[in-house]
Structure formats: C-alpha cells, structure tokens
Amino acid sequence: MNLSVIKNASAKSKKSKFSKNTTNVNSLIMNKKLYLFVIPALIMYLLFWIFPIFKIFQYSVTDYNGFAQNYNYIGLKNYSELAKEGVLVNSISNTLIYTVLVVFLGNVISLILALILNMKIRGKGFYRSAAYIPTLFSAIVVGFIWSYVYMPDSGLIASLFKSLGINTDNLNFLGKPSSALYSIVVVDIWKNIGTTTIIYLAGLQTVPNELLEAGKIDGCSGWQLNRYVRIPLLAASVTINVALSIINGLKAFDYPFIMTNGGPGKTTNTLIYSLYKLAFTEQQFGKASALGVVAFAIIVAITAVTVIQMNKKEVSV
Known part of the structure; x- marks a missing residue:
C-alpha cells in the first residue's frame, strides 16, 4: 500500500x-x-x-555643402569659425534666455492655473477645456495669429490701446530688438500652457484627502495647504513639466522662423533656427552640422542634469 x-x-x-x-x-x-x-x-x-x-x-568636421558628392575633412574649423563669427555665442545666449523664461514663467503660470481649476468653482469643466484649447492648434497657425495680434498699427493689441486712448506710435513688439524675443516667449507659453496645466491637475488629483483634512483640522488656510501639502506632493509633475519645458525651449525654432525670421538683426536667432539658416539658406551644411552637435550636447546635458536634480528632490520629498 x-x-x-x-x-x-x-x-x-x-x-x-x-x-x-x-x-x-x-x-x-x-x-x-x-x-x-x-x-x-x-x-x-x-x-x-x-x-x-x-x-x-x-x-561637422567637413566642408560639405549639402549637395556635392565630394567633401574634405577640415577638423574643428567649423567649430572655431562659429565661435569667431559670433553665431555660437549669439545663438546660445538667445536660446538660454528663451528657455529660462519658458521654463520659469510657463510652469509658474500653469501651476497657479491648475490650483485655481482644482478648486470648487462653477463652470470648472469649461475653464479646463478653454485652458487646453491653444495646445490643439499647430505652431504655424499660432504664429500667424499672434503676428496679427502684434501688428503695430492694426493688430489686436494696438487697436485695444487706441480704444483706451493710448499712443501706439512706438508700439512694435516684433520689430524692436528689445522686445522681439520676449514677445515670442509669450506666444510659446500661451501655446503650451494647456499641457503643463493638465499635468499639474493630474498631480493634484493624487493628493490624499486625508492629508488635506488633517491640515484643515490643524488650522491651515487655503494658501498653507497649497504651500505645505499640495505643492510638495507635486514633485513628479514638476519634474515632468520642467523637463518638457527645457527641451521645448532649447529646440525653439517655429516661432522665430514664422514670426520674426530670426530678426530684428539676430535677436531671435536660436540654436535650431541658426542651424536651419546655415544649412538651407547659406548651404553651409558642415558648419550647420557642427552647430547641431553643439545643440545636441547642450540639450542632453542640461536636460539630464535637471532631471537628475529634480529626481533627487522628489525622493527627498
């Protein structure tokens, strides 16, 4: 058995x-x-x-013009010429200013807007949809619309100022070197504010109600709940939005190309726009490739350092 x-x-x-x-x-x-x-x-x-x-x-180490079958290797000559001609310094400075403004202002405005739209207000769904609408338009459409908004004599802003009795003789947002780059930054922020706001709203939905109730019991005001409870718990959303904004700012091309064509002068020449101009307007493909290598290195380095630092803060929170 x-x-x-x-x-x-x-x-x-x-x-x-x-x-x-x-x-x-x-x-x-x-x-x-x-x-x-x-x-x-x-x-x-x-x-x-x-x-x-x-x-x-x-x-990037050749004299290739984009068409000829034969080209010569010239070492780092393209890089040195970019530095001597001022193209590299001008493009990098414009791009960094553009990126800093887009990242800081865009995320601050989006966070404030997300906190407002997260409150119990009438018509909240409509306002959320309205905030996201600009994201649905292509960059070309947005660029042309805002070009008409900024027109010196008959644009929307000029017409509004005239109706208020304000002199618009010196009003030229895109034609002045002092205001052209900042005017384009406004357009970029307006276009992408819906995406960043939605990401912040999604993060706010994950904040536990128990923490908010505990804060209210301890006597926290609405501002204190935002400052000490909601915003610290948005670390992951902040990391995503900052990384996306940095990449978007460093590769800026659409609006300088559509609205100002890099002008006035070289005040809106970004890295990618200068690359395009060198390659397809001046047929200096080798020099454009060198600028592309520099742009690639800058974008990867800045994005990687930012994400690593943001992740460290996220873990500490």
Missing part, C-alpha cells in the same frame, strides 16, 4: 516537473517570437535616428 502511494507520488512529481519544463520552454519560444515584432521598429529607429546622428558628427 505504501509502495503504490510512493510510486504514484513520484509519478505525479515527474509529470509536474515535465509540465513545468515544457511550460518554460514554450514561454521562452514565445518570448523569442515576440522579439521578432520589435525588429522592424528597431530598424526604423537605427535608420532614421541613430544613423543621422552619426552622420551629423561626421559632417
């Missing part, structure tokens, strides 16, 4: 081990088959992303 029980138990254990082994083999085969679905996307990624990056690094 005991022997039969032992034999049956051993047979069952062998079957279970065999079934487990076959299951593991089948799952391994399935995983290998699933990898096949990744190969087309990987090929596309290598072909249209990694390969062009390597080619830009290669062209």
Whole structure:
C-alpha cells in the first residue's frame, strides 16, 4: 500500500516537473517570437535616428555643402569659425534666455492655473477645456495669429490701446530688438500652457484627502495647504513639466522662423533656427552640422542634469 502511494507520488512529481519544463520552454519560444515584432521598429529607429546622428558628427568636421558628392575633412574649423563669427555665442545666449523664461514663467503660470481649476468653482469643466484649447492648434497657425495680434498699427493689441486712448506710435513688439524675443516667449507659453496645466491637475488629483483634512483640522488656510501639502506632493509633475519645458525651449525654432525670421538683426536667432539658416539658406551644411552637435550636447546635458536634480528632490520629498 505504501509502495503504490510512493510510486504514484513520484509519478505525479515527474509529470509536474515535465509540465513545468515544457511550460518554460514554450514561454521562452514565445518570448523569442515576440522579439521578432520589435525588429522592424528597431530598424526604423537605427535608420532614421541613430544613423543621422552619426552622420551629423561626421559632417561637422567637413566642408560639405549639402549637395556635392565630394567633401574634405577640415577638423574643428567649423567649430572655431562659429565661435569667431559670433553665431555660437549669439545663438546660445538667445536660446538660454528663451528657455529660462519658458521654463520659469510657463510652469509658474500653469501651476497657479491648475490650483485655481482644482478648486470648487462653477463652470470648472469649461475653464479646463478653454485652458487646453491653444495646445490643439499647430505652431504655424499660432504664429500667424499672434503676428496679427502684434501688428503695430492694426493688430489686436494696438487697436485695444487706441480704444483706451493710448499712443501706439512706438508700439512694435516684433520689430524692436528689445522686445522681439520676449514677445515670442509669450506666444510659446500661451501655446503650451494647456499641457503643463493638465499635468499639474493630474498631480493634484493624487493628493490624499486625508492629508488635506488633517491640515484643515490643524488650522491651515487655503494658501498653507497649497504651500505645505499640495505643492510638495507635486514633485513628479514638476519634474515632468520642467523637463518638457527645457527641451521645448532649447529646440525653439517655429516661432522665430514664422514670426520674426530670426530678426530684428539676430535677436531671435536660436540654436535650431541658426542651424536651419546655415544649412538651407547659406548651404553651409558642415558648419550647420557642427552647430547641431553643439545643440545636441547642450540639450542632453542640461536636460539630464535637471532631471537628475529634480529626481533627487522628489525622493527627498
């Protein structure tokens, strides 16, 4: 009796081990088959992303003009000429000013707007939709709309000032070097404020009600709840929005191209706009590639450092 029980138990254990082994083999085969679905996307990624990056690094040390089949390797001459001509310094300074304003003002305004839209107010759904509407328009449409808004004589702002009896003779937002870059920053913030606001609103929805109730019991005002409870718990949302804003600011091209064409003078020449101008207007593709390498390094470095620091603060919170 005991022997039969032992034999049956051993047979069952062998079957279970065999079934487990076959299951593991089948799952391994399935995983290998699933990898096949990744190969087309990987090929596309290598072909249209990694390969062009390597080619830009290669062209940056040549005199390639974008058309000729033959070109010469000239070392770091393109980089030195960019520095001597002032293109590099001018583009980097304009881009950094643009980025700092977009990141700081855009996130502050979006956070305030998100806190307001998170309150119990009438028509909250309508206001949330209205805040997101600018994000739905393309950059070209937004650029042309705001170009008419900024028109010196017959634009929306000029007409409004005239109706209030304000002199508009010197009103030229996009035509003055002192105001052109800041006017474009306003457009960029207006265009993207819906996205950052929605991300902050999503973060506010995750704040536990228990903490808010505890704060109210301790006598915290609405401002104190925002300052000491809600905002500290938005660390993840702040990290996402700051990173997106930095990338958006450092690769600014649309509005300088559409609204000012880099002018007046070179006051709105950003890194990407200067790259475009060198490559497709002046046919200096090698020099444009060198500027692209610099822009790539700056974007990666600033974004990486910012995200790492923000993540450290997020963990500490």
